[in-house]
Amino acid sequence: MPDRQDPRLRTLIENATVHFHSARPGADEMWGSGFLVAPGWVLTCAHVLLGRVGEAGGDEFRVRGPGLHDGRPVAARLEACLYEGDIGAEPDEWTVLPVEQDLALVRLTDPAVRHECVWLSDRSDHPLGEDRTVYGYRPAEGGAASAWYGQATVSSQDGPYGLRLGPSNLFPEGVSGGPVLDSATGAVVAVIKSRRAEQTGGLSLAVSLMRRFEDHYPRIMAAHDVWHHGRRKEMHNWVSRQLELPGGAAGREGDAWSPVDRRQALALLAEVAPPDAPHTVTLLVRRARGDDPPGRPHLPVTWRDGHGQLYEGDQPQGAYVFLRYLRLVQLFLEAHDPAPHDPEPFDPAPADPVPVRRLGDWIEERLAWVPPSLHTNVRDATLPDGLLPARTGTVPPYPERPVVLLELEPLDDDVSRVYWTLRVDDGGEDSDVPRDGDTTGPGVELIRLRSVIARPLADAFKAVDTPELPAPLEVALDLRHFDTPVHEWQIYDSAPLWDTARQQLLGVRRSVVIRDIGRRGVPAESWERRWYGMLAGRRLTARNTVFDGGGPHARHFDDLDPGEIPVQCRRAGTGAGQHAMRRALDAGHGVALWHHGEHTGPSCGPGCDELHRSTLGFLADVTHPAELPERLRRIREHISKGNGRHWADSVAVLYDDPRRPLPAEEGVFDAP
Structure with a gap:
């Protein structure tokens, strides 16, 4: 491949590329490469520092490069790392850091040191092509480091941040952490991560991965x-x-x-x-x-x-x-x-x-x-x-704002396992396109689902939340899973930096509603007719729909007025409660409330009476159905600040709007 590198640009990037060494006397081994991105800041791969910066990652080490302090070593410390494991642990031969975790920020301890900085691309997309140049250092005799550069081809993408470098490229040991330059635009677009173990080529990390350094990225880029x-x-x-x-x-x-x-x-x-x-x-x-x-x-x-x-x-x-x-x-x-x-x-x-x-x-x-x-x-x-600036204390009616939709489809032969799909409806052209998910193979056990989707769900919230208006979460479930207490989940880091309560329950921070995953595609006529009748009415009222001695017949739900909301004191996914909820869905009801906790016994008791009295008063204050999810969230927020039990603690809400039907199922799920 011919050398397309501008010689003056090459000088600039070489002056901004550095290598790392221990601060201990006589420990001259070169660890790997990095590059200066802003005054006092160096970007590198986390694995370059793994096991070398002390048990807590706080040991001082040395940074060296031709454009830094006249080539003399400069003291530095690890400032931030995306790696979720122990940065102080010694790596073994099997340690391979995930792409999304293999970045680290190093900070020079002397802010007065002057140096060159690379130009970082502002783009999220990095087209495939041949005009890439990789810079870094490789070990030399006596612990020294020798500057290295070579041209590369970006042959494919590996997930959202990985950029595969073509098989014709060979990268030496030590270059990990060095910059990857787009020779056509003169911008650094990636960080070299690794070479392939038994073949030529390698893997690099798009610089947009830096955005995961939430506490540092905005200031560093400024x-x-x-x-x-x-x-x-x-x-x-x-x-x-x-x-x-x-x-x-x-x-x-x-x-x-x-x-x-x-x-x-x-x-x-x-x-x-x-x-x-x-x-x-x-x-x-x-x-x-x-x-x-x-x-x-x-x-x-x-x-x-x-x-x-x-x-x-x-x-x-x-x-x-x-x-x-x-x-x-x-x-x-x-x-x-x-x-x-x-x-x-x-x-x-x-x-x-x-x-x-x-x-x-x-x-x-x-x-x-x-x-x-x-x-x-x-x-x-x-x-x-x-x-546009909102009036103080006002919240747009549901769902006149972005919505996060989580679809959980049970496997045909194992209801305890689900496939999951995550979408973000923000009004854009691709709102129906899945953002993330797992719809093949054995699926995920429902009891493990929260830990599996925590990061994707948190990222989806960050994409559409604002300080005043966290996006609602809609969870589309099979009726047998309606009692999954999603509003009681804690999704760590689901709240952005401005939120001081980063470990709040989902139903405290945002509206959480249940939808019926069986209602995909074109809405049924009964569903639309009842929904529009409810919107045209002037009031909502609660209607007890599970009675001692068994569930009601289909006509009980068919005969309810559009403004009468089914409320049941039993779980919706089993027994008489499931029977009643199935009838409600078949009759076209789009709004319902139920107690998803255990019933006190075969017969109703004082707790059931309290639920029905409370929901009757709650719905009497709702002037429009679109207010219901946010009003319930506010109650949960209020009771989260005190002690004791409350009728809303274990209440779930079905809010299934036929004007926004779930996307029709595409294709057929793979068998496990």
Whole structure:
């Protein structure tokens, strides 16, 4: 493969690439490679430091590179690691860190040390191709390290973050943790993870995996962008070299968005208040583009990440699209008037006391280079309805906001095991497309389900939650599983950074409702007729539907008025309660309440009477069915702050809207 590397760009990246050593005298072994991403910050693979930084991962070690402190060793410590195991444990020959956990952030202990920094791609997607160059170090005699680089082909993707490097590439020991450069755009797009054990080629990690460093990523990227903007007057910098590459739109004439524009825009975005939630960025990107980004972009954490979703193929879209996005950011910040955050010691200092106004001034300045016919696309931009400031204390009616949907399909021959599918309905074009799931093989035991889906569910919540409005969770279940206490689950880290109660029960933090997985596809006429009748009515009332001596007949449910809500004091998945709930579903009821705990005995008692009295009063205060899930959540939030039992502790709610039917089943599930 011919060498396509720009020699000046090669000098820049070599000066930003480093290697690690022990701080102990005489321990000269080189551990692996890394690279400088912002002032004082080094990115590497977690496995490079595994078993080498002390039992708690706090031991000091040394970082060395030609562009760092005149090539002299610099003290550093591990600051953050995605690895969920013991970073201090000695690895064995079988230790292979998962792709999603093999990144680490190293911090130089002396913040005054000056050094080069790589340019990190802002994009989530990294197209396959041949124009990649891998940098790093390999061991040399006497514990020294020898600089190495080689060209590579990205042949395939391995999950959301893994990028496979082609079989014609051979990587030496020690290069793990080094940067992977896209030679066409002049941006670092990945971190080299490993070479293949018995063949040539290897695996790299997309730099978008850095977004999992929730506590550090926004500040590091802001510092990265401010640092690069500060180097703009130097003759040879990353952006000046990018202008000469095939992926750089060099001109400022017309509607081309150049690396110079990108550098200026990202520096301005680094100075304003960060987004309140990833979903805010997603909505602004969708409004700026006029459609959803191609593929499935990784969760945008910063305004910078949103900028990276405005490309089409290998090239940026027109300048007016980027300016429209910047204008929407400006409008959002002005509308919500965010309070300034207290800077951390490593935060970039604001260059202007009114950074939002400065952003607006630059938009107008840059707009002068865009054809006048496109100016209105920028100046007339308006915020999506979902981002307009809400009145204090108001919550949009259910489900006029994003919804997370978890579908649990039991196996035909083993009801204790399920296949699961996770979707996010945020109004986008791919809302019906599964986000994650397991729909083949032996499935998952229902009793183990919570631990299996904890991470995917937490990621789905982070994609659409806002500080004021956590997304509702809809769980589509087979009737036999209706009593699964999903609202009592704890999904660790399901709450974002702004939430101090990160271990709240799901039903305390967000509305949790049950849906019938048997109602896929086109709604039945009885279901629609009863639902619209309920909406047209002026009040809801509770109706006891499980009686001593057995369940009711089908006519009992058929004869209920649309506003009469079935309430039962017995479990819905077994016995008389299951019989009653089956009748309710067959009669087209879309809303029902039931007690999913154990019944006190064969006959009803005082607890059953309390449930029916309480639900009667509860529903009398509901002026519209769409209020019901949020009202129940508020009760759970209230009782979570005190002690004692409450009628709502063990109550589940069916809220199954035929206007939003579950997606029709695609294909046939594999047999276990």
